[in-house]
Amino acid sequence: MFVPLLFIRVVGAQDWDTATQIAVLAGAAVGFVGLARATKSHRLEITSTFLNVGSLLMVLGVLLNEQQLISKSLSFAPAAAAATILGIVAFRRGPEGLPQLVITRATLFVAWAAALLVAFPEGFIDVMALSAGAAFAVAWWRKAAAPVDAWGWMLASLLAFAHVLIEGNGSRFHGYTFEGIALVALLAAIALVTPKVPKSKFFEDFPKLLPWLACLVFTVWSTHLVVDFMGWKAVAVLWTILGFGLVSMGLILNRVTSRQAGFILLTLALLKLFFVDVWDFTTFMRVISFIALGLALVVLGLFYHRFAPALKRLIEEEFSTKGDENPSD
Structure with a gap:
């Protein structure tokens, strides 16, 4: 601990700007880990890890002060150094390398998010979602449990999306019309192909949600988009279309949640039409709206009736399976 702290203090005492200090610390971290690899020195590996943590703290300082003291490319220096260190120390198996491995992964996780906030705040939602998607895809390809990093990046993307919904154009994450589309695609993909999760009670229950x-998220995202372009009056039509689509997908793919969510949206669309929209329409538009909604419900009923036998069989099989798993004493 003494060596990296001394090195960081010496760099901080120099008459260098913040960008130079970050570059020096990140570069020194990579140099120390390379030297540690050559000399097989575990202490030098630890030194490299804490030097990179120092460079990350400087980037976080720039982010918190909201000052553009470094270039966009240089903001990725701690993340690049952490990835390099991780690629080297990952080969070390055993209790000695475990603490360093955990610290380096945590540094990479935070450094990547911080770099995106500095360099591309407007694209943070979708880039973080794409990062999580890449981590999920690698885990799926390796047939391994999805890493905690992937869940964390997905959560960061969700929180940024919620910030845009609350703050609107005032959010630093707001930048373009279709922001959040990568997050929607990611959630849809992992909902259809549920990833393996780490051995934890929380993660075992989380995929069910x-x-x-x-x-x-898909409903909120599409509703937000429609409201921006067409106003709240078009939302009932959107919810009817989404509800019909979700129910149809649930019937075809045997997804109970999709069917339930679809019926909820159809109910909300009906309530909004009867109690809100109908008072703003002319008589002619009221007639047209009720006819369109009635036709949609009739088509949905016919479609649901078409799959009724198969649906009944699937429900009976589901209850039969639960009964086998929990036999009575």
Whole structure:
């Protein structure tokens, strides 16, 4: 601990700007880990890890002060150094390398998010979602449990999306019309192909909520988009279309959550039409709206009736399976 702290203090005492200090610390971290690899010195590896943490703290300082003291490319220096260190120390197996591995992964996780906030705040939502998607895809390809990093990046993307919904154009994450589309696609993909999760009670229960989360985010995202372009009057039509689509997908793919979410949206669309929209329409538009909604419900009923036998069989099989798993004493 003494060596990296001394090195950081010496760099901080120099008459260098923040960008130079970050570059020096990140470069020194990579140099020390390379030297540690050559000399097989575990202490030098630890030194490299804490030097990179120092460079990350400087980037976070720039982010918190909201000052553009470094270039966009240089903001990725701690993340690049952490990835390099991780690629080297990952080969070390055993208790000695575990603390350093955990610290380096945590540094990479925070450094990547901080770099995106400095360099591309307007694209933070979708880039973080794409980063999480890449981590999920690698885990799926390796047939391994999805890493905690992927869940964390997805959560960061969700929180940024919620910030845009609350703050609107005042949010630093707001930058273009279709922002959040990568997050919607990611949630839809992992809801359809539920990833393996780490051995934890929380993560074992969390995938059950993913289909609901995917439906919720997709509905909120599409509603937000329609309201921006067409206003609240078009939302009932959107919810009817989404509800019909979700129910149809649930019937075809045997997704209970999709069917339930679809019926909820159809109910909301009906309530909004009867109690809100109908008072703003002319008589002619009221007639047209009720006819369109009635036709949609009739088509949905016919479609649902078409799949009724298969649906009944699937429900009976589901209850039969639960009964086998929990036999009575």
